[in-house]
Amino acid sequence: MTTPAKQVRVRYAPSPTGDFHVGGARTALFNYLFARHFNGKFILRIEDTDQSRYKPEAVGWLLNGLQYLGMDWDEGPEAGGEFGPYVQTERLEIYRRYRDQLLEQGRAYRCFCTPERLEAASKEQQRRGGNPGYDRLCRDLDTAESARRAAAGERHTVRFKMPIDGETVVYDAIRGEIRFPNSNLQDTVLMKSDGIPTYHLANVVDDRLMEISHVLRGDEWVSSLPLHARLYEAFGWTPPVMAHLPLILNPAGKGKMSKREDRAPDGRVLPVFVRTFEELGYLPEAMINYLALLGWSFDDKTEIMSREELIERFSLERVNAAPAVWNYDKLDHLNGYYIRQLSSDALAERLLPFVRRAGFAVELEYMLKAAPLLQERITRLSDAAKAGGFFFADELPPYDSAELIPQKGDAAMARRVLERARQTLTSVDFSREALEPALRGDAEALGVKTGQMFQPVRVAVCGKKAAPPLFETLETLGRETCLKRIDQAVAKL
RNA sequence: GGCGCUAUCGUCUAAGGGUUAGGACGGAGCCCUCUCAAGGCUCAAAUACGGGUUCGAAUCCCGUUAGCGCUACCA
Numbered sequence: 315m316t317t318p319a320k321q322v323r324v325r326y327a328p329s330p331t332g333d334f335h336v337g338g339a340r341t342a343l344f345n346y347l348f349a350r351h352f353n354g355k356f357i358l359r360i361e362d363t364d365q366s367r368y369k370p371e372a373v374g375w376l377l378n379g380l381q382y383l384g385m386d387w388d389e390g391p392e393a394g395g396e397f398g399p400y401v402q403t404e405r406l407e408i409y410r411r412y413r414d415q416l417l418e419q420g421r422a423y424r425c426f427c428t429p430e431r432l433e434a435a436s437k438e439q440q441r442r443g444g445n446p447g448y449d450r451l452c453r454d455l456d457t458a459e460s461a462r463r464a465a466a467g468e469r470h471t472v473r474f475k476m477p478i479d480g481e482t483v484v485y486d487a488i489r490g491e492i493r494f495p496n497s498n499l500q501d502t503v504l505m506k507s508d509g510i511p512t513y514h515l516a517n518v519v520d521d522r523l524m525e526i527s528h529v530l531r532g533d534e535w536v537s538s539l540p541l542h543a544r545l546y547e548a549f550g551w552t553p554p555v556m557a558h559l560p561l562i563l564n565p566a567g568k569g570k571m572s573k574r575e576d577r578a579p580d581g582r583v584l585p586v587f588v589r590t591f592e593e594l595g596y597l598p599e600a601m602i603n604y605l606a607l608l609g610w611s612f613d614d615k616t617e618i619m620s621r622e623e624l625i626e627r628f629s630l631e632r633v634n635a636a637p638a639v640w641n642y643d644k645l646d647h648l649n650g651y652y653i654r655q656l657s658s659d660a661l662a663e664r665l666l667p668f669v670r671r672a673g674f675a676v677e678l679e680y681m682l683k684a685a686p687l688l689q690e691r692i693t694r695l696s697d698a699a700k701a702g703g704f705f706f707a708d709e710l711p712p713y714d715s716a717e718l719i720p721q722k723g724d725a726a727m728a729r730r731v732l733e734r735a736r737q738t739l740t741s742v743d744f745s746r747e748a749l750e751p752a753l754r755g756d757a758e759a760l761g762v763k764t765g766q767m768f769q770p771v772r773v774a775v776c777g778k779k780a781a782p783p784l785f786e787t788l789e790t791l792g793r794e795t796c797l798k799r800i801d802q803a804v805a806k807l
Numbered sequence: 808g809g810c811g812c813u814a815u816c817g818u819c820u821a822a823g824g825g826u827u828a829g830g831a832c833g834g835a836g837c838c839c840u841c842u843c844a845a846g847g848c849u850c851a852a853a854u855a856c857g858g859g860u861u862c863g864a865a866u867c868c869c870g871u872u873a874g875c876g877c878u879a880c881c882a
Binding site: 364366506510560604616635689765767783 | 809818819821833840844846877878
């Protein structure tokens with residue numbers, strides 16, 4: 315990628331109207347990677363111009379989410395910076411100045427139409443076979459009259475005067491040239507009647523004032539590009555490089571990844587919000603790797619990439635134009651992979667809060683022993699409580715005694731096996747190295763296959779058939795617990 | 808409806824005029840094995856359709872179809 319001439323300054327500019335979801339995280343990530351790749355600045359700006367949809371918790375969710383994913387920002391809330399404030403409702407005076415400028419230049423006009431009239435006008439337009447939208451009634455209002463009505467306190471919005479004929483040609487760094495017939499474009503509202511700008515005005519003004527060099531945002535914004543291009547033009551500004559990132563579609567491929575969390579047919583939550591992924595124990599390494607692969611690729615082979623590699627390799631040229639369908643299986647695969655890459659110490663530490671939250675009182679020392687046995691068997695950190703509950707619980711949850719009966723065996727065999735094992739476990743050195751030959755010897759002495767020997771013991775001790783390797787498990791659990799559980803199992807037979 | 812974007816295995820993608828169309832997830836099979844995993848090997852699986860351009864098209868152009876996005880005093 316050719317290095318941009320001026321300093322790269324990009325921003326992620328969400329509106330705090332809801333939870334921070336993966337679509338937003340992907341947009342933030344591409345901005346972050348782009349900035350870090352060029353040693354530029356990654357700026358966070360809060361676009362809170364929609365008062366009615368504003369959610370006070372949203373900024374917290376956002377900041378926490380970015381921190382969890384390890385995307386540090388150079389300027390913005392909590393970071394400061396010389397282009398602040400970075401919250402739009404703290405910049406209202408600025409937008410009013412630019413509104414006035416457009417008004418004076420005749421590039422915008424006051425609209426006194428009521429919502430009711432707007433609706434009626436839109437319907438009338440449609441009835442006449444045109445497009446729905448505003449009929450531009452106030453566009454040619456006398457300026458003195460307009461100013462007088464405004465001064466008298468009459469409620470109004472300010473609309474941008476779009477050209478009526480011809481076309482607006484814009485350029486997108488990913489898609490190239492895009493042409494829009496002006497006959498299709500609206501005189502969009504720039505300033506609402508409450509004196510707060512809409513996205514379009516605030517965004518363009520801020521990007522200019524904050525010296526944003528590249529705008530990387532979601533594909534849903536391409537339809538606003540002509541307006542934004544005309545706004546830059548009206549102000550006499552050169553627009554930043556605009557790049558629209560492909561949308562993330564829900565797993566069904568039908569529509570944008572929803573902003574609501576559904577459940578799979580089996581009842582599992584299908585997370586959409588960043589904090590849900592965090593709560594379920596997705597590692598930031600996996601999230602970032604997966605997100606980066608949604609709409610971007612490095613080459614024909616490489617998929618596993620660390621943050622540093624992503625930063626080094628990221629380029630706008632390799633961003634795809636087509637929308638991408640979200641795939642939970644692939645994310646799970648990556649998460650499992652990154653879990654397996656962790657040292658057992660690191661895994662134990664990460665596991666501890668999850669297992670404790672599930673209600674088990676566990677110490678780090680014990681977790682250090684259990685973690686390696688769980689490592690290959692979990693795809694998310696939160697899976698550990700279920701997969702290894704028998705490690706952490708005092709009492710095993712109830713299980714079906716039929717599970718104790720070995721393949722091609724019967725209850726009598728299970729009893730013989732367990733009683734023999736109990737005897738052995740009472741005296742043998744309680745290490746995996748000693749346990750294995752001892753129990754194998756028991757199998758031989760009893761004339762049963764090793765599987766028939768191990769399975770009843772495994773179920774007695776773990777309460778289920780699918781569990782980590784037996785001897786390591788026994789060793790971790792300790793003699794006392796193992797003997798107790800075998801006694802309980804024998805009693806069930 | 809209008810406007811816009813997009814179109815390679817089920818999914819994420821590579822190949823950007825010449826390849827047996829490559830990789831990954833998922834699926835199937837085999838191996839390993841005390842179960843479950845993990846790991847290794849193998850297999851099935853794609854250029855939406857129709858026209859051009861060209862010696863040659865997944866690749867360039869046009870059309871169709873389909874999907875998605877936008878069509879607010881929301882972002």
